[in-house]
Amino acid sequence: MTTRARFCTSCEAPIFFATTPGDEQMPVEVEPRADGNVHVTFSDPPTARVVGRGQAEGMRAAGIQLYRSHFASCPKANQHRHNPRTTRKGR
Ligand SMILES: [Zn+2]
Numbered sequence: 001m002t003t004r005a006r007f008c009t010s011c012e013a014p015i016f017f018a019t020t021p022g023d024e025q026m027p028v029e030v031e032p033r034a035d036g037n038v039h040v041t042f043s044d045p046p047t048a049r050v051v052g053r054g055q056a057e058g059m060r061a062a063g064i065q066l067y068r069s070h071f072a073s074c075p076k077a078n079q080h081r082h083n084p085r086t087t088r089k090g091r
Helices: 053-061
Strands: 014-018 025-029 040-042 048-049
Touching: 014 048, 025 048
Parallel strands: none
Antiparallel strands: 014 025, 040 048
8 A cells, every 4th residue: 555545534444545537536446346437557656547337347457456436435425515416216
């Protein structure tokens, strides 16, 4: 782990921040995920780019590890960001 790990201030999950193409800071989970859709380049600072499903599958097939935005999975994300697209799916 060469990037500076931090911890989510809400749920204390280990994350790091990467810069998106839109020059925003995205909290990314430190462990690569089999269902991840964020491609991280570990430069200084690290950069993150969300990829489409087909592209993600191609990258995984090529052995490229993908990560997941912590925005998508933080159990307390609604305290960070009010997202009107959050539905009751699965409840
Ligand atoms: Zn969190």
